Amino acid sequence: MNKIVEKEYFSEKVVKIVVEAPEIARSRKAGNFVILRVGEKGERFPLTIAGADPEKGTIILVVQTVGVSSSKLAALQPGDFITDLVGPLGKATHVEKKGTILAAGGGVGIAPMLPIVEAFKKAGNRVVSVIAARSRDLIILEEQIREWSDDVIVMTDDGSYGRQGLVTTGMEEVILREKVDECIVIGPAIMMKFAALLTKKYNIPTLASLNTIMVDGTGMCGACRVTVGGKTRFTCVDGPEFDAHQIDFDEMLMRLGGYRNEEKQAFDNYVHQCQCQKEKP
Amino acid sequence: MSIDPETIKKERSAGWREELRSKTKNKDRVAIERVHMPELEAEIRVHHQDREVNRGLTLAQATLEATRCMDCVTPTCIEGCPVSINIPKFIKYIESGDILSAASTLKETNALPAVCGRVCPQEKQCESRCFYVEKLKKPPVAIGYLERFAADYERESGSCNIPETLPPNGIKVATVGSGPAALAFAGDMAKYGYDVTVFEALHEIGGVLKYGIPEFRLPNAIVDFELENLRKMGVKFVTNFIVGRTATFDDLKEQGFKGFFIGSGAGLPRFMEIPGENFNGILSSNEYLTRVNLMGAHSDDSDTPILRGKNVAVIGGGNTAMDSVRTALRLGAERAIIIYRRSEVEMPARVEEVKHAKEEGVEFMTLCNPVEYFADKNGRVNRMRVVRMGLGEPDASGRRRPMVIEGSEFDLDVDLVIVAVGVSPNPLVPASLPGLNVSRWGTIIVDEDKMQTSIPEMFAGGDIVRGGATVILAMGDGRRAAEHMHSFLMTK
Numbered sequence: 202m203n204k205i206v207e208k209e210y211f212s213e214k215v216v217k218i219v220v221e222a223p224e225i226a227r228s229r230k231a232g233n234f235v236i237l238r239v240g241e242k243g244e245r246f247p248l249t250i251a252g253a254d255p256e257k258g259t260i261i262l263v264v265q266t267v268g269v270s271s272s273k274l275a276a277l278q279p280g281d282f283i284t285d286l287v288g289p290l291g292k293a294t295h296v297e298k299k300g301t302i303l304a305a306g307g308g309v310g311i312a313p314m315l316p317i318v319e320a321f322k323k324a325g326n327r328v329v330s331v332i333a334a335r336s337r338d339l340i341i342l343e344e345q346i347r348e349w350s351d352d353v354i355v356m357t358d359d360g361s362y363g364r365q366g367l368v369t370t371g372m373e374e375v376i377l378r379e380k381v382d383e384c385i386v387i388g389p390a391i392m393m394k395f396a397a398l399l400t401k402k403y404n405i406p407t408l409a410s411l412n413t414i415m416v417d418g419t420g421m422c423g424a425c426r427v428t429v430g431g432k433t434r435f436t437c438v439d440g441p442e443f444d445a446h447q448i449d450f451d452e453m454l455m456r457l458g459g460y461r462n463e464e465k466q467a468f469d470n471y472v473h474q475c476q477c478q479k480e481k482p
Numbered sequence: 483m484s485i486d487p488e489t490i491k492k493e494r495s496a497g498w499r500e501e502l503r504s505k506t507k508n509k510d511r512v513a514i515e516r517v518h519m520p521e522l523e524a525e526i527r528v529h530h531q532d533r534e535v536n537r538g539l540t541l542a543q544a545t546l547e548a549t550r551c552m553d554c555v556t557p558t559c560i561e562g563c564p565v566s567i568n569i570p571k572f573i574k575y576i577e578s579g580d581i582l583s584a585a586s587t588l589k590e591t592n593a594l595p596a597v598c599g600r601v602c603p604q605e606k607q608c609e610s611r612c613f614y615v616e617k618l619k620k621p622p623v624a625i626g627y628l629e630r631f632a633a634d635y636e637r638e639s640g641s642c643n644i645p646e647t648l649p650p651n652g653i654k655v656a657t658v659g660s661g662p663a664a665l666a667f668a669g670d671m672a673k674y675g676y677d678v679t680v681f682e683a684l685h686e687i688g689g690v691l692k693y694g695i696p697e698f699r700l701p702n703a704i705v706d707f708e709l710e711n712l713r714k715m716g717v718k719f720v721t722n723f724i725v726g727r728t729a730t731f732d733d734l735k736e737q738g739f740k741g742f743f744i745g746s747g748a749g750l751p752r753f754m755e756i757p758g759e760n761f762n763g764i765l766s767s768n769e770y771l772t773r774v775n776l777m778g779a780h781s782d783d784s785d786t787p788i789l790r791g792k793n794v795a796v797i798g799g800g801n802t803a804m805d806s807v808r809t810a811l812r813l814g815a816e817r818a819i820i821i822y823r824r825s826e827v828e829m830p831a832r833v834e835e836v837k838h839a840k841e842e843g844v845e846f847m848t849l850c851n852p853v854e855y856f857a858d859k860n861g862r863v864n865r866m867r868v869v870r871m872g873l874g875e876p877d878a879s880g881r882r883r884p885m886v887i888e889g890s891e892f893d894l895d896v897d898l899v900i901v902a903v904g905v906s907p908n909p910l911v912p913a914s915l916p917g918l919n920v921s922r923w924g925t926i927i928v929d930e931d932k933m934q935t936s937i938p939e940m941f942a943g944g945d946i947v948r949g950g951a952t953v954i955l956a957m958g959d960g961r962r963a964a965e966h967m968h969s970f971l972m973t974k
Contacts, residue, residue, distance in 0.1 A: 455861035463787035
């Protein structure tokens with residue numbers, strides 16, 4: 202049981218929560234994730250750690266409500282407990298001084314990008330960040346990203362904030378403007394697919410951090426398998442970061458939909474239940 | 483770790499044992515037919531994931547079956563038991579009507595008797611060494627059924643006897659994992675007086691007993707009860723904790739832990755690496771069984787989704803394959819097929835599991851192997867290609883080597899495929915210990931007698947050492963590790 206000590210809404214659907222997890226706060230590294238479960242009937246699901254305070258013994262998670270489990274987590278209040286929380290899982294980001302790093306984060310992917318940006322900056326790199334989302338209210342953690350970046354470009358699909366366009370537009374601008382030694386991309390699979398195609402065109406080594414379906418997160422179930430360079434790998438123990446140019450994103454997109462019907466059914470039931478509860482006198 | 487023959491002899495000559503032996507003549511004992519395990523009817527059980535198939539013996543059945551045992555001078559059955567249960571002693575207690583003493587006898591050497599009585603392959607162990615089999619060529623005494631009976635009787639009687647423990651010695655030891663190897667280790671170390679903490683990565687204690695074996699074969703409540711016994715012996719349980727990740731071994735040493743037992747299991751599922759294997763609807767038996775057994779995905783109130791198939795193929799011939807295919811039937815499959823590349827004779831699954839699966843309507847396609855999968859436009863598997871196999875000369879395992887029969891491919895309509903072709907050791911723990919000697923298969927290398935690794939204070943056992951074995955072999959490892967860690971820590 203891990204206590205929620207703080208909660209902040211970034212937007213209607215995106216919530217930041219600060220959770221007590223003293224061991225993980227000490228042992229986690231940039232790129233690691235945790236597995237959570239909310240309620241005794243809850244599902245296990247992964248979330249990448251967005252930050253930690255080892256002194257206070259807390260970690261930061263950012264969740265976007267898309268289904269039952271993320272909605273249940275987002276509905277918890279400070280003082281409530283997360284039933285189960287385990288980590289840190291996955292291989293940490295390989296951080297070293299490389300020169301100029303281009304970090305591209307899409308939507309809620311900006312949150313797990315933050316510790317990676319911080320780590321690369323602290324390792325002495327020049328860091329240029331491109332953060333992108335559909336609209337202004339989905340751009341999160343801009344101030345914190347700025348703190349650890351030499352330059353930040355904000356892109357929105359609808360032009361409601363920053364510049365109008367996709368993340369790749371901002372990335373290409375940086376690539377044409379200066380020498381980039383390595384890229385890291387985190388966000389929706391479709392965004393990472395096109396970001397990887399772009400950097401491949403310019404031959405820039407690129408890492409993508411994947412968020413696949415998982416049950417245990419420790420290598421046991423194989424639900425998270427992805428094809429990288431023609432070989433099947435497990436995101437949980439071999440990743441979550443892989444060479445973006447080798448990832449079969451189309452297969453990954455297909456696999457993310459593996460339980461879509463079941464998930465939709467469950468979410469409809471959940472929404473219905475919540476409404477019923479609200480309507481009760 | 484085997485019990486000292488002198489002790490066995492001395493206990494055999496106890497007055498009550500002599501009296502029992504003289505009460506019934508051996509020729510009357512051998513005339514009794516071996517008991518049949520009462521079972522829930524196939525047509526009923528196939529609709530219930532949570533109802534146990536084997537119902538257990540009645541007191542009358544158990545007493546009669548116990549009477550078959552001739553209380554041999556040289557009980558070879560004990561040699562067949564990886565945890566050296568004093569088999570004649572517990573069986574004779576049953577015959578005498580003192581079932582609670584029978585249960586205590588089991589717990590002298592076995593921390594999980596109700597579990598072992600259900601899932602051990604007794605036909606390959608104790609029962610294969612029974613006098614009836616070795617000398618009389620008759621069906622063996624049903625040692626497994628009797629073990630289960632005694633453990634269940636004690637649990638249901640409510641008067642549970644906790645094994646005696648030596649006074650606390652204040653020395654902290656830890657297990658990594660909470661499966662059968664770790665639990666057996668924990669039980670023995672608690673008896674020696676150690677302060678034992680069991681660390682588990684998942685949110686439930688029990689390892690494969692919880693996530694792997696289905697409720698129709700091993701109810702979770704039975705596992706929980708045996709865990710409660712360990713708790714009463716002073717064993718502490720910590721869930722959601724990955725030793726080497728959440729905290730390092732060094733962190734734990736700083737907290738005073740002096741010895742570690744690694745029983746982290748064979749976590750990683752193997753796939754066949756054939757075209758189309760990553761389509762949706764093709765999953766490992768680990769994933770399928772974990773969703774159902776650990777997460778309860780088959781019940782409506784669980785948030786964990788499960789794929790239900792009409793035409794389900796399960797690849798493999800082991801117990802895990804049987805558990806998967808029988809689960810698929812219970813979750814509504816119209817057709818559930820085992821696809822196995824050798825013949826039924828070579829199947830590693832227990833005979834009882836194969837029998838139960840057949841009674842429930844599982845189809846067996848032996849000497850067949852998948853070669854490719856096909857999917858619909860959404861990427862969900864809808865067809866598989868299978869090739870027929872023949873058997874050649876025996877391979878390293880002693881079983882005849884399966885060989886592809888060229889041109890024998892045929893297609894099957896399937897909408898769910900469970901791959902149960904084995905597991906590899908979990909890399910998480912070895913990866914966090916650079917000084918640990920690991921084989922090229924990823925198993926931890928130990929001194930086979932002591933179960934000690936290349937790092938002296940670390941012992942290991944179960945599937946992380948064996949690469950894939952049974953509950954009882956894992957428990958035997960745990961017990962041996964406990965015995966040798968105890969002498970290691972005492973002479974340090």
